């Protein structure tokens with residue numbers, strides 16, 4: 578399976594431009610994470626890729642043919658976890674999954690059992706969805722997305738609301754599944770991507786800023802990360818972004834990313850978190866320069 582997003586621009590009827598000229602391709606098998614802050618355009622992109630919205634400009638192809646002309650084919654191969662979804666509160670976990678299986682044309686009940694096992698819902702099967710905790714509801718959402726072992730999994734912030742242990746568990750489930758299919762997952766948690774994705778897209782302001790391996794993103798940040806002890810009234814170096822501040826006996830140990838680090842800053846080995854912030858910082862700076 579292959580998906581090509583070609584020069585896609587999305588402008589909502591309100592006039593809001595959510596994506597501008599976005600292009601990339603996904604090809605089975607791969608595990609791709611899309612990282613971006615709130616409002617970057619992640620959910621909009623995923624809705625377009627699942628035929629829930631129509632792009633304003635450009636096109637999306639599924640195996641070289643227009644995605645929107647093949648909705649049936651898409652639906653039978655797609656597992657989609659939207660960022661927000663309504664569950665039917667009156668149905669039990671099993672009834673809900675059975676209903677979703679029917680919609681997707683999944684006839685094998687073993688798929689429902691398997692999805693419940695993977696998501697730790699087996700002992701909740703008779704509980705009404707409305708009586709589940711937030712994290713358990715999220716697991717039901719994940720269960721319906723992985724059910725049927727779809728060839729394409731599009732997961733919009735799947736780990737939101739899960740406790741750390743569960744997050745790791747689900748990461749591993751997705752990672753295992755990605756060996757035979759496309760898994761495309763959005764997040765703003767860098768750790769989610771670091772641990773498992775072999776490719777990362779960084780999106781900001783509706784544009785893709787980076788598309789490559791996590792190591793490649795880190796590579797372009799070498800010499801742009803530093804730390805120094807900051808005294809109370811020290812001013813911040815120009816054009817830098819603070820990554821973290823830790824109180825120490827001598828002052829505040831401040832970690833920054835910047836295009837040019839001042840001399841008094843000690844160079845640090847960049848992490849993926851640094852690299853992501855630097856990528857966005859650089860893009861914001863460029864915008865400022867255009868405007869100023």
Ligand SMILES: Nc1ncnc2c1ncn2[C@@H]1O[C@H](COP(=O)(O)OP(=O)(O)OP(=O)(O)O)[C@@H](O)[C@H]1O
Nearest residue numbers: 589591593595613614615616617618619620621622
């Ligand atoms: N239905 C809509 N009508 C108008 N504007 C919208 C609509 N949905 C989203 N937007 C706008 O499009 C932009 C991108 O939103 P989107 O939901 O795709 O971002 P996101 O990256 O998923 O953010 P988050 O991390 O908060 O989920 C935002 O500026 C948002 O306000």
Ligand SMILES: [Mg+2]
Nearest residue numbers: 619620621660
């Ligand atoms: Mg979103």
